[in-house]
Amino acid sequence: MTDLDPDVRAPGAIAAEATAPASTTAPAAPSPAAASPRRRMGEALYFALRNRKVVGGLTVVLAFAVLGLVAPLLSDHGPNEYVGPAAAPPSGEYWLGTTTFGQDVFLQFAHGIRSTFVAGVLGGGIAALVGMSIGFVAGYRGGLVDEALNMLTNVVLVLPALAVLILLHSYIGIDTVVEQSVFIGLFSWPWVARAIRAQTFSLRSREFVDLARLSGLRSSTIIRREIAPNMSSYLVMTFILLFGGAVLFAATLDFIGLGPTESVSLGLMMNNAVHWSALHLGLWWWFVPPGLAITAIVGSLYLMNVGLDEVFNPKLREM
Amino acid sequence: MLELDQVSKVYRVGAFGARELTAVREVSFSVRPGEVLSLIGESGSGKTTIGRMVLRLTPVTRGRITFDGVDVSGISGRRLREYYRSVQGVFQDPFSSYNPIFKADRVLHMVRRSFLSGLSSAEWRRKLDQALDAVRLDPGQVLDKYPHQLSGGQLQRMLVARALLLDTRLLVADEIISMLDASTRIDVLNLLAGLKERGLGVLFITHDLSLGNYISDRTVILRKGAVVEMGATAKVFANPTHPYTKRLLASVPQLHHKWEKAPAAAPQADGAGRCVYHELRKAGSCESDVEQVALAEVDDDHLVGCARLGS
Amino acid sequence: MGLTVDNLRVYYRTIRGDVKALDGATFQVADGEIMGLAGESGCGKSTLGKSLVRMDSRMRLVGGTVELGGQVLPVGDDQAMNKFRFTQVSIIPQYAMSALNPTRKIGKLVADLLAAKGLDYRSVRPELERRLDLVGLARDVLDRYPIELSGGMKQRMVMLLSTLLNPTLLVADEVTSALDVSTQRAVAQTLAEFRDRGFVTSMIVVTHDISLVYQIADTITVMYAGKLVEKAPADVLVHSPQHPYTQLLISSLPEVGVQYADRQLAGIPGRPPQLLDPPQGCRFRDRCPFASEQCVDEPPFVEVAPGHFAACWKVG
Numbered sequence: 001m002t003d004l005d006p007d008v009r010a011p012g013a014i015a016a017e018a019t020a021p022a023s024t025t026a027p028a029a030p031s032p033a034a035a036s037p038r039r040r041m042g043e044a045l046y047f048a049l050r051n052r053k054v055v056g057g058l059t060v061v062l063a064f065a066v067l068g069l070v071a072p073l074l075s076d077h078g079p080n081e082y083v084g085p086a087a088a089p090p091s092g093e094y095w096l097g098t099t100t101f102g103q104d105v106f107l108q109f110a111h112g113i114r115s116t117f118v119a120g121v122l123g124g125g126i127a128a129l130v131g132m133s134i135g136f137v138a139g140y141r142g143g144l145v146d147e148a149l150n151m152l153t154n155v156v157l158v159l160p161a162l163a164v165l166i167l168l169h170s171y172i173g174i175d176t177v178v179e180q181s182v183f184i185g186l187f188s189w190p191w192v193a194r195a196i197r198a199q200t201f202s203l204r205s206r207e208f209v210d211l212a213r214l215s216g217l218r219s220s221t222i223i224r225r226e227i228a229p230n231m232s233s234y235l236v237m238t239f240i241l242l243f244g245g246a247v248l249f250a251a252t253l254d255f256i257g258l259g260p261t262e263s264v265s266l267g268l269m270m271n272n273a274v275h276w277s278a279l280h281l282g283l284w285w286w287f288v289p290p291g292l293a294i295t296a297i298v299g300s301l302y303l304m305n306v307g308l309d310e311v312f313n314p315k316l317r318e319m
Numbered sequence: 320m321l322e323l324d325q326v327s328k329v330y331r332v333g334a335f336g337a338r339e340l341t342a343v344r345e346v347s348f349s350v351r352p353g354e355v356l357s358l359i360g361e362s363g364s365g366k367t368t369i370g371r372m373v374l375r376l377t378p379v380t381r382g383r384i385t386f387d388g389v390d391v392s393g394i395s396g397r398r399l400r401e402y403y404r405s406v407q408g409v410f411q412d413p414f415s416s417y418n419p420i421f422k423a424d425r426v427l428h429m430v431r432r433s434f435l436s437g438l439s440s441a442e443w444r445r446k447l448d449q450a451l452d453a454v455r456l457d458p459g460q461v462l463d464k465y466p467h468q469l470s471g472g473q474l475q476r477m478l479v480a481r482a483l484l485l486d487t488r489l490l491v492a493d494e495i496i497s498m499l500d501a502s503t504r505i506d507v508l509n510l511l512a513g514l515k516e517r518g519l520g521v522l523f524i525t526h527d528l529s530l531g532n533y534i535s536d537r538t539v540i541l542r543k544g545a546v547v548e549m550g551a552t553a554k555v556f557a558n559p560t561h562p563y564t565k566r567l568l569a570s571v572p573q574l575h576h577k578w579e580k581a582p583a584a585a586p587q588a589d590g591a592g593r594c595v596y597h598e599l600r601k602a603g604s605c606e607s608d609v610e611q612v613a614l615a616e617v618d619d620d621h622l623v624g625c626a627r628l629g630s
Numbered sequence: 631m632g633l634t635v636d637n638l639r640v641y642y643r644t645i646r647g648d649v650k651a652l653d654g655a656t657f658q659v660a661d662g663e664i665m666g667l668a669g670e671s672g673c674g675k676s677t678l679g680k681s682l683v684r685m686d687s688r689m690r691l692v693g694g695t696v697e698l699g700g701q702v703l704p705v706g707d708d709q710a711m712n713k714f715r716f717t718q719v720s721i722i723p724q725y726a727m728s729a730l731n732p733t734r735k736i737g738k739l740v741a742d743l744l745a746a747k748g749l750d751y752r753s754v755r756p757e758l759e760r761r762l763d764l765v766g767l768a769r770d771v772l773d774r775y776p777i778e779l780s781g782g783m784k785q786r787m788v789m790l791l792s793t794l795l796n797p798t799l800l801v802a803d804e805v806t807s808a809l810d811v812s813t814q815r816a817v818a819q820t821l822a823e824f825r826d827r828g829f830v831t832s833m834i835v836v837t838h839d840i841s842l843v844y845q846i847a848d849t850i851t852v853m854y855a856g857k858l859v860e861k862a863p864a865d866v867l868v869h870s871p872q873h874p875y876t877q878l879l880i881s882s883l884p885e886v887g888v889q890y891a892d893r894q895l896a897g898i899p900g901r902p903p904q905l906l907d908p909p910q911g912c913r914f915r916d917r918c919p920f921a922s923e924q925c926v927d928e929p930p931f932v933e934v935a936p937g938h939f940a941a942c943w944k945v946g
Contacts (some may be wrong), residue, residue: 208414210376211426211478214408216400216433226418362781362809470901500670501838502898505882512890526811529841533895534776552909556886570815571886572841572866578815 044233053307055298064297068117071110079264081227092283097285100276105269109289115177116247116297119265122178126185128239131192136223138193139200141273150157151159151192157190165258176260177250185251192238194225199234203227232313237305244301266290320520321373321406321489326382328544329367342368343486344544345382345612350489355512355521357531359550359567360541366524369541370493371524374408375399386489404434407482411494413474430484439440446575453517454510471608472503490514493524508534528571532556537620540564544629545612550621557590560595560623575605594626621629631699632832633659633682633799635648638694640681649905651677653856654694657932657939659799659849664825664833667865669853670879672902674901676724676852679836681705691748698799718749720797720830724804727784732925737772737786743791754794761790761829765820782813786820793829800830804837814842822846840884844868849937852876855913857900858931862938872934872945874918912942920944 018089048054078081083103090097096105131312138149165174174180202208204227212222228235253259254267273279273287328343337443343365350356373384379392391402402538410416415612417423427450431443438446452457454476461473469477475495484492492511496504511521512534525531531538532552539549540563548561572578599615614622638655641648652674659665667675682705691706696925698718704710711719723729731739740758741751743761759769765786774786793800802821802837807815809898826829837843842871843850844864851861852875860873871877888895900917904907909916911926917926924943 207410207412208418210374210408210410211416212429213376214374214403215426215429216403217429229420230418361812437909492932501879502670502882503841504897505884505895506897508884509890509894512894528811529884532886533888534890553890568809568886570812572815572818572839574841574843574844574883575887578819578845601925 028154036109041184043149046307047311051307051311053303054311056309057302057304057307060296060300064113064293065117067110068113071107071114074107074110075104076105079103079111087228087281096289097283098316099272099286100166100278100281100283105286105289108264108269109293110270111264111268112290113293115265116250116267116294118177119181119184119250120243120247122181123184124239124244124251126182127188127192127242127246128235130175130185131189132196132228132238133198134189135193136227137202139197140204140219140223140227142201146197149197153190153193157186159187161187162258165253169258174258174260175262177263177265180250180253180260183191184246184253188242188245188249192242195234195238196231199229199231200217203230233308236311237308239307240308244298245306247301248298266294320352320387320461322348323347323373324383324385326369326372326384327380328365328372328377329380342544343372345540346544346546347382348369348539348546348549349376350520350522350561352488352520353518354537355513355515355523355535355537358522358524358541358599359526359528359531359538361526361567363543364541365544366541367493368528368544370371370408370491370524371491372523374406374491375402400433404485404490407485407487407489408491408493409475409478409482409495412498412583413471413478414466416478417474419466421465421543423464423466423469423474426478426481427484430481434473434485448486450483451477453483453514455478456480464607470503471499472507475499475507479507479514487519489520489522489525491522494526497525498528503531528567540567542628545624546614547624547628548622549599550618554621555616558617558621560617560621561628562626565580595623596625596628599623632661632663633834634697635682636695636697638678638681638696639692640677640685641690642677642688643651644688644906645879647906648690648854650691650856650908651689651905652865653905653908654696655858657851657858657861659834661774661831662825663849664822664835664847666840666847666850667834667836667853668840668843668850669812670836670838670902672905673838673857674856674905677852677856679721679803679834680723682799682834683715683719683801684708684711692810714837716743716792716795716846717799718797719801720792720795721801722789722792722805723802725808726788726792726805726810727781730784730788732776735773735775736779740772740791740794743794747795758794758821761794764823765790766816770931772880776941780813781809782816785809785813785817789817789820789824791853793824798831800824800833802835803880806837806839806842815845818846836940838881840868841885852879855908856905857913858912858939858941860938861931862935862940866935872938873940873942874944875914875921878919 027134041133078104083104084094084102086102087100088094088124092103094106096109098105099108114258122143134149134153138146168174168183174183200223208221209226212226217225250259250265251267254265255271257271259265259267270287274281278286279282324347325345326343326347327341327345328542330340330342332338332340346365346369348356358369360366368377372379375391375394382392383386383390384392385403386406394402410571427447431438435443435446448458451461452473454475456473461469461477479490490511496507499507501535508530511523515521523531523535535552537550538552538555540547540555540561542563548559555564556568559568569578595617596615612624612628614624617623632847635658636656638652639650640652642651655678667678669675677689680686681691682703685691685705685708696703703719730736734742737826739747744751744754762769762771767783767786770789771779771783779787789802789805794917806817809817817892821833821835822874825833835843840850847924849861849866850864850867852859852867852873854875858869860871860876867876868880871880875898882895882897898917903913903916911928912918912921914922915925922943929941929943931939934940934945
C-alpha cells in the first residue's frame, strides 16, 4: 500500500503490502497503486491468467480432471473387466494397451484419475477444514486454549501415520476412497494449523480487530469476518498444497497396498503392475502412464502455487 | 464518571512465565463528565496499557475500574456490550483501524448491527448524518469509500463519529493524531475539545506534552507505570514539581526559545534534586520508601509522587 | 563550495505513470551549515534527501544537477556514486535503527562496512572508540547485539556508522521520529555536535517536526507537493514566514503554554494534490487563502530578502 509514498512518517514500523499481515503504518495521502478488493481480485485474476506458471499448471490439472470426469462415458464396461488380448502394447483400439489379464489400461487410467482427484479434494478439504479451524482458534485465543491446541497438533504430527494406518487396515479395513480420504485428511493438517496460527497472531494485534471487539462482536464472528478474509490468498494456496499432498499420499498408500482395493486408482495400477512383473516383461504402458500422471498432477499443482505466490505478492514478480 | 483505583497490570514473561513485568503500578485517577484528562508518558510508561484496560481489551491484574460506580474490571458478555455503549476508543493508526479489504463505513454499520438494530432506515440515516456532521465530515465524500481512498484525518474523524453514534460518554483516544500531518492534527484536536461541550469525557493518551497542554483540563504524568505527578493542567505545566516532569518539559522543542546548549549525553540523576513529595510528607525518605506509590498534595488539584518513583 | 542543487527532478515509476515526487529543487547548502528540510508527508523531502545519496530502483532522475565541493555528483548513476558514498555523502536512512542486522554484533557490522570500503577495522578502531565516548555510548556496545540496545542507543550507533568516514554532506532522514521526547533532544543535539566537531561538514536534516529542527538548524527549507516553497534562516522562517503555506503550518503547531480555552489554533483545510498528475501553476493554490488568478502560473523560487527564498507571487 505504501510502495509509492516515500515520505511515510511513521514511528518505528515498516510499511508493508496490504496482503501481508504486519504492524503497518501508512501515509496520510492515499497512494495510487492500492486498490479496492474487487479491483484487487480483478487485478489478481489479470496477473494470474498471464502468469505462465499458473496457466501452465492449471491447464495440466484441468486436462486430467476432464479425463477423469468423462471416464465412465468412455465405454460401457468397467475398468477391471477382461476385454482384450493379454499384455498387448498400445494400439489404435487400446490406447494404452492391456494388462497381463487383458484389462484396458487406458480405461483403468481414466477411472484411476477419478479416484485420485476424489482423494485429493476430499482429503485436502478435510485437512484444510481441521487445520484452519484449529489454527484460527489457537491464534486468536492464545493462552491456555492455544497451549492445548498446540499439544494436540504436536501429537498428531509425531504420530506415525503409516503404523496407525496398518492397524486400522487390519482391524477395520479401508475399503473405499472416501474412508481413505478421511484418514489422509486427519493426518495432513498440522502444518496448516501452525501456519494459520502464526498469521492469525499477527493479524489479531491489528487495531481493526480491537475495534471489532469494541463493537461487541463475538470471537467466532471476528475470526470469520475480519481475520479470515484478510488471509484469503494464503488460504487458497494452502488448499492447493493440501490437494497435491493428498493426491501424493493416496497414491503412495495405494502403491504399497494399503489403499482401497475395490476401485481403481493410479497407485493401485502401479502396485499391480509391479506385482505382476510388468517391469520384467517390459509392459511399460502399464506402470509409466500412472506414474507420470501423478508426477504431472502434483507437480503442476505446486507450480501453480509458486505462480500464485508471485501473483499475490507483487514484489516477487519480475517487473 | 470513570474511576481507577490502585489499578495494576503485571505480565508474566520469560521461559515458563518465571519472571514478572509490571507495566502499570497502582495507578489511580478519575475522569469527570465533560472533562479531558491527558495521560502523558514516554514509551514503556504504561499509558496505552491503561487505555486498553479501561476499554476492557486487556484484563486488569489488580485494582478496580469503576464506571458510574459500577465495577467493570471483570465484566464480559452482555454486560460488556452494554459498557461499550458508553465507552469507546480510537487508536493511533488510522489505516490499521480499518480492515483494508472492506469499505470504510463498514465500521459504522458494525455498530448499527450490534447496538442499533432496532432503528428504522430513516432513523439510522438521520443519526448517521448527525454524527458525521458533528465531526465535520461530508457524508457524500466519505461514505461508500475504501480506507485507502480517504485521508488519515478523515479516517480518524470517522472513528470519532462511530463513537458518537452510540451516545458515548467516555472516549479513550490513544495517540490518535500522532500519525497525522501537522495541518490536520489540530483540526482533529479542536474537534475533540469541541465535543467536551456535549458532555463527552475524553481520556487523551499521548507522549506529546504540547498536545496534552493544549487540549486537556487535567493531566496525569506517568513514568514506568507509576503516576509521578497529576492535577489541573495549568498547575502541572506552570509549576512542574517532579524532576521527571521538569525534564520532559525541558526536552520539548519549542518555537519561541531554543534548548540551552547543555550536553544531552548525561541525564541528571533524579535523586540529586529535591524530593517535594517527601518534603510535604515530612516523614521517610527517597531511599527508604523506594517501592511506595503514593502522592502528596502540593496544591489544590496538584499531586506529586516521590522523586525516585519509576526510575 | 558546499552543496549546490540545480533544478533537480526525480520521479517515481509506477504502472500508471510517473509520480512527480520532486519537481525542480534549486538551493544551496554552505559548508558548516545545517539545513532543516521540513514538510508534511508526500511533499518530497525524503525523495530529495535520498536522491542525493542513493536512488532506489523506482526512482528516476529526470533532470537537474548536483554539485558538492565543486564536483559534480553523478546521482543518476548508482554504480558511479559508490565511490562518493560514506566518504563524501552519507545518509542516515529512515527506520535505520530497525534495519540493523539482528544476527550480527555491532562491532561486526562496523567491520563489514569498513571492509566494503577497503578499510581495516583495526586501524579505525581508536577513532571509533573516541566517538562512542562522545555520543555517550559505552565501548562494550560493539560486543552487543542490536536487540540489546534501546531505541536511542541504536539511533546514535547508526549516526556514528554513517559519519565514521567524515563525509562532507550528511543527510539525516527522520532520525528522531520514533524516539521519546528526552531521547529526541539527545539525538538532535548529537547531530549538531557532529557538525561542530567537524565529523561532517554540512548536514540536511529531513523531518516533519519543525519545532525540533528549529533547535539545531541554521536554515530551514519548507517543501510542499514536490516543490520548495520557502527557505530562510531558522529564526526568520519561524518568526516571520512569508509563504502562506509556511505561515499556516507554523500557526497550527501547539505549544506548551497555549491552551484551547485561550486560543484556538487552526489547521489547513483540504489535502495536498496527487503527484501523478499535479495541477497547473502553484500547487498550494487550492488551499491558499490568498490565491488569485495570478497563481495559475507557477511562481519561481526567488530571493525575496538576503538569504530568504520563497515561491509565491504575493511575496516580495
